[in-house]
Amino acid sequence: MSENDTSKPSRRAFLSGAATVGAGAIASSVAQAQTADPLITQPQEWAQGFGDGVDAAPYGLPSQYEGDVIRRNVEWLTADQISSINFTPIHALDGTITPQGCAFERHHSGAIDLSKSDYRLMINGLVDTPLVFTYEDLKRFPRENHVYFCECAANTGMEWAGAQLNGAQFTHGMIHNMEYTGVPLRLLLEEAGYDVAGKWVFVEGADASSNGRSIPMDKALDDVLVAFKANGEALRKEHGYPVRLVVPGWEGNMWVKWIRRIEVTNFPVESREETSKYTDTLENGVSRKWTWVMDAKSVVTSPSPQTPIKHGKGPLVITGLAWSGNGAIKRVDVSKDGGKTWEAARLAKPGEKMALTRFYLDTDWDGSEMLLQSRAMDETGYVQPTKTQLREVRGLNSIYHNNCIQTWWVRSNGEAENVEVS
Amino acid sequence: MSENDTSKPSRRAFLSGAATVGAGAIASSVAQAQTADPLITQPQEWAQGFGDGVDAAPYGLPSQYEGDVIRRNVEWLTADQISSINFTPIHALDGTITPQGCAFERHHSGAIDLSKSDYRLMINGLVDTPLVFTYEDLKRFPRENHVYFCECAANTGMEWAGAQLNGAQFTHGMIHNMEYTGVPLRLLLEEAGYDVAGKWVFVEGADASSNGRSIPMDKALDDVLVAFKANGEALRKEHGYPVRLVVPGWEGNMWVKWIRRIEVTNFPVESREETSKYTDTLENGVSRKWTWVMDAKSVVTSPSPQTPIKHGKGPLVITGLAWSGNGAIKRVDVSKDGGKTWEAARLAKPGEKMALTRFYLDTDWDGSEMLLQSRAMDETGYVQPTKTQLREVRGLNSIYHNNCIQTWWVRSNGEAENVEVS
Numbered sequence: 001m002s003e004n005d006t007s008k009p010s011r012r013a014f015l016s017g018a019a020t021v022g023a024g025a026i027a028s029s030v031a032q033a034q035t036a037d038p039l040i041t042q043p044q045e046w047a048q049g050f051g052d053g054v055d056a057a058p059y060g061l062p063s064q065y066e067g068d069v070i071r072r073n074v075e076w077l078t079a080d081q082i083s084s085i086n087f088t089p090i091h092a093l094d095g096t097i098t099p100q101g102c103a104f105e106r107h108h109s110g111a112i113d114l115s116k117s118d119y120r121l122m123i124n125g126l127v128d129t130p131l132v133f134t135y136e137d138l139k140r141f142p143r144e145n146h147v148y149f150c151e152c153a154a155n156t157g158m159e160w161a162g163a164q165l166n167g168a169q170f171t172h173g174m175i176h177n178m179e180y181t182g183v184p185l186r187l188l189l190e191e192a193g194y195d196v197a198g199k200w201v202f203v204e205g206a207d208a209s210s211n212g213r214s215i216p217m218d219k220a221l222d223d224v225l226v227a228f229k230a231n232g233e234a235l236r237k238e239h240g241y242p243v244r245l246v247v248p249g250w251e252g253n254m255w256v257k258w259i260r261r262i263e264v265t266n267f268p269v270e271s272r273e274e275t276s277k278y279t280d281t282l283e284n285g286v287s288r289k290w291t292w293v294m295d296a297k298s299v300v301t302s303p304s305p306q307t308p309i310k311h312g313k314g315p316l317v318i319t320g321l322a323w324s325g326n327g328a329i330k331r332v333d334v335s336k337d338g339g340k341t342w343e344a345a346r347l348a349k350p351g352e353k354m355a356l357t358r359f360y361l362d363t364d365w366d367g368s369e370m371l372l373q374s375r376a377m378d379e380t381g382y383v384q385p386t387k388t389q390l391r392e393v394r395g396l397n398s399i400y401h402n403n404c405i406q407t408w409w410v411r412s413n414g415e416a417e418n419v420e421v422s
Numbered sequence: 423m424s425e426n427d428t429s430k431p432s433r434r435a436f437l438s439g440a441a442t443v444g445a446g447a448i449a450s451s452v453a454q455a456q457t458a459d460p461l462i463t464q465p466q467e468w469a470q471g472f473g474d475g476v477d478a479a480p481y482g483l484p485s486q487y488e489g490d491v492i493r494r495n496v497e498w499l500t501a502d503q504i505s506s507i508n509f510t511p512i513h514a515l516d517g518t519i520t521p522q523g524c525a526f527e528r529h530h531s532g533a534i535d536l537s538k539s540d541y542r543l544m545i546n547g548l549v550d551t552p553l554v555f556t557y558e559d560l561k562r563f564p565r566e567n568h569v570y571f572c573e574c575a576a577n578t579g580m581e582w583a584g585a586q587l588n589g590a591q592f593t594h595g596m597i598h599n600m601e602y603t604g605v606p607l608r609l610l611l612e613e614a615g616y617d618v619a620g621k622w623v624f625v626e627g628a629d630a631s632s633n634g635r636s637i638p639m640d641k642a643l644d645d646v647l648v649a650f651k652a653n654g655e656a657l658r659k660e661h662g663y664p665v666r667l668v669v670p671g672w673e674g675n676m677w678v679k680w681i682r683r684i685e686v687t688n689f690p691v692e693s694r695e696e697t698s699k700y701t702d703t704l705e706n707g708v709s710r711k712w713t714w715v716m717d718a719k720s721v722v723t724s725p726s727p728q729t730p731i732k733h734g735k736g737p738l739v740i741t742g743l744a745w746s747g748n749g750a751i752k753r754v755d756v757s758k759d760g761g762k763t764w765e766a767a768r769l770a771k772p773g774e775k776m777a778l779t780r781f782y783l784d785t786d787w788d789g790s791e792m793l794l795q796s797r798a799m800d801e802t803g804y805v806q807p808t809k810t811q812l813r814e815v816r817g818l819n820s821i822y823h824n825n826c827i828q829t830w831w832v833r834s835n836g837e838a839e840n841v842e843v844s
Contacts, residue, residue, distance in 0.1 A: 037542070037554070039540055039542050040542055040544070040554055044540075044628065046534040046535065046536050046628060046629065046630075046680075047534075047628055047629065047630050047632070048630060049630060050504045050531050050532040050630065051504060051529065051531060051532025051533040051534040051535065051629060051630075052504070052529075052532050052533040052659070052660065053502075053503025053504045053506065053529070053532055054493070054495050054500065054503055054504075054506045054507060054508040054527050054528075054529065055495060055503055055508070056503075056533065056660070057493075057523075057660070058492035058493050058494070058508075059483065059484065059491075059492045059493070059523045059524055060493075060522060060523040060524075060525075060658050060659075060660055061481065061483070061523065061658075062481065062655065062656060062658060063656060063657075063658060063659045063663045063664075064535070064659075065537050065538060065656075065663070065664075066655070066656045069481075069655060069656065070480035070481045071476070071479075071480050071481070071482075072480070073476050073477060078476065080475075081475025081476055081477055081478075082472045082473060082474070082475045082476075084475065084476045085476060086476040086477070086480075092655075093651070093654040093655055094565065094567070094603040094650075094651045094654060095567045095601045095602070095603040095651055095653070095654045096567065096601065096654065097519060097601045097653045097654045098654055099521065099522070099653055099654060099655050100482060100521070101479075101481045101482040101483065101523075102481055102482075102655065103482075105476050106476075107473065107474075107475070107476060109472050109473060110472040110473025110474050110475055111473040111474040111478065112468040112469075112473035113468060113473065113486070114468050115487050116487060118461055118466075120459070120461050120462055122462070132459070132462055136732065136733050137733075139739060140733060140736070140737040140738065140739060141737070141739070142739065142768075142782065142784040143516065143739060143741070143770075143782060144770065145516070145517045145518065145770040145771065145780055179517045179518065179519045180517070181516040181517040206466065206468055206469055207468065207469065207473060208468075208469050208470060208471060208472065208473075210469070228516075229515070229516045229517055231517070231519045231521055231653065232515040232516060232517045232518065232519045232520055232521055233484065233488070233491060233514075233515055233521050233524065234484060234485060234487075234488045234491065235485075236482050236483075236484060236485060237474070237482075237485045237486075238474065238478070238479070238482055241485045241487070242485075242487075258468075310558065311558050311559075311562060314562070315562040315563070316562065317561060317562060317563070317564065317565060319565070346564075348565075348566065348567040349567060358567055360564065360565060362564040
């Protein structure tokens with residue numbers, strides 16, 4: 001008796017649809033199950049014995065049935081393991097938080113093993129007092145907590161050349177989203193007494209690559225964190241244990257891991273990592289200096305090539321992720337016909353600045369093929385572009401910063417494929 | 423040159439303090455480090471070779487240096503492993519999210535192994551159409567995402583008898599806080615067509631204990647979730663894989679794991695789990711029927727017995743967690759003198775309903791001993807009581823639902839101990 005629930009008319013309307021169409025999909029299998037399914041009619045093994053005790057796993061791992069929800073690399077992209085990338089299984093996740101254990105990695109000389117007691121962070125250059133902080137020193141400064149996404153500038157990069165990788169994990173999985181705890185970099189720069197002539201900081205990691213990056217002082221003083229926790233616990237080794245930089249909304253390469261030194265300078269260093277890489281070469285052969293902010297972007301994570309529709313027509317939840325380095329996501333639209341028509345998706349929560357936003361479209365699938373797309377809009381009014389629109393600005397030379405609309409061709413059998421629509 | 427930053431006067435005031443007092447603590451060790459510390463003066467091993475490649479851990483685990491940040495049980499509380507509890511290492515965490523791997527467990531007959539394909543959820547009783555849902559069926563209903571705390575009714579229970587357990591992990595660690603993804607129970611009850619005469623649901627798990635609990639229909643229709651993800655990924659085995667109930671703000675025992683059946687009834691079943699356990703016996707020997715909501719509570723997680731102050735006097739970050747089953751935390755106060763005087767703590771973010779709130783007090787420790795306490799206030803105006811205040815209502819027979827103010831005695835050497843102040 002739910003007729004008296006009129007508070008959410010749109011959901012009721014959906015459920016009326018589900019009660020009719022879904023009756024075919026859900027209730028018929030139910031009727032069958034109740035008479036024939038031994039999982040209903042027979043006592044089950046797991047209800048007749050004891051399970052694991054509380055000492056079974058002092059630190060737990062995923063269920064044995066979730067063995068495919070892991071980081072994966074792409075063999076032909078991985079010339080060298082220690083200077084390569086793997087991908088978050090975003091096709092299999094929901095919500096917004098990325099567990100550290102399956103959050104993508106990108107290393108330039110491998111993930112190093114550095115203990116808290118061996119950890120040092122130097123701040124030098126244009127400062128009153130060069131300082132070296134131990135890990136324990138950092139924990140004496142006021143901390144902040146923020147959920148932020150970290151996206152590699154190369155995420156979706158292979159898609160510049162057409163539909164190259166068949167799965168949201170591979171096309172869009174160079175991203176993760178965690179709750180960081182750290183000290184605002186501003187407080188450490190103030191402690192050292194930074195010179196107002198210092199318009200930049202140059203940041204280095206403790207690994208062999210050092211992965212040096214220049215960051216404008218305005219950003220360094222704004223929202224950059226020197227972080228030591230992610231999702232409540234210590235950073236994992238592969239995410240920069242014990243301390244990494246968090247540069248909200250900006251490309252992942254700037255989130256220097258195992259951070260060892262911050263030099264205040266009055267010029268950008270123009271290091272290898274910000275000249276030969278992570279720049280966008282335009283039509284005329286000149287590289288744009290620089291592209292730090294990750295523009296608004298989205299992707300449907302399910303259904304997608306790795307998560308086909310297995311239940312046939314009727315009620316279907318289409319879901320995905322949206323984000324913007326320029327602020328909060330305000331709206332996401334979904335198209336089933338390759339961008340001809342759009343429906344507003346439901347945001348699980350109001351978008352938060354520089355954090356992943358989960359969207360849902362609760363729909364009724366008639367079993368016909370779809371060209372599924374999503375399109376994100378952020379608080380600045382920016383709308384995620386098509387690849388054609390991006391090409392008009394960027395030409396044909398780009399490798400990085402591809403935030404164009406993605407298309408999955410979902411066939412009548414529920415299988416999905418990465419395709420390009422013009 | 424940070425003199426021109428006047429936007430946050432209170433933080434600047436703190437930093438002025440840190441620059442002076444901290445100069446003793448931080449800058450002196452720095453000066454020493456720069457001349458003598460081989461970690462600064464010598465090239466380091468980890469900067470001269472390669473680290474782990476991207477295939478090293480398809481699903482990662484914490485750093486080898488974090489081996490003590492694990493769930494722990496208390497031997498004298500654990501008569502039987504499969505019907506016992508372990509504790510979240512809240513003393514070592516920061517932020518608000520609890521990673522599943524170290525989130526406390528409480529089992530009544532052990533953690534069972536149940537696959538998605540073997541999973542069935544029955545809704546029966548006072549309904550138009552009894553239904554059985556497969557896991558795939560559940561994924562066809564609209565989903566929601568919410569961060570909620572789950573606290574065992576017995577959390578802090580041993581403290582009724584005085585300062586029994588020496589560490590925040592053991593006194594307050596029967597709690598975790600995750601982002602859940604699931605289907606509102608309301609939608610499944612509507613699908614089955616629940617009878618308005620059904621004022622209760624009785625919920626069972628698929629484990630041998632079945633852990634049956636009665637929940638008022640009003641709550642079931644309000645915010646209860648049938649959840650399959652936590653922190654983005656599948657629930658872990660020990661947290662109810664593949665599906666558990668999420669009952670926001672209410673005692674953890676009602677969050678039935680491996681949920682197999684929901685019966686709509688017009689009476690509470692008064693099962694073992696809601697009569698012989700999880701009730702509060704008052705002074706006169708009569709048990710209160712029932713105590714579902716977990717009242718506002720807080721605890722200082724650091725410094726605490728497991729996380730002593732090691733850096734001596736000067737800048738000190740006092741931090742902890744606050745929560746309320748009745749809504750959002752509005753304010754947390756910290757006392758250093760056993761409740762004689764209080765200072766308002768800084769909330770890392772505005773409190774969210776039925777979710778953990780992280781608080782900080784950025785202070786300057788003069789090295790004298792402290793009787794550290796925290797006191798939470800929620801949006802209803804409720805203030806966390808002292809044990810004396812709680813005793814006035816509850817008498818001496820209580821085992822569960824102890825939300826009284828906790829005291830850590832921090833000595834001049836930085837070590838802390840669980841004590842009781844009257």
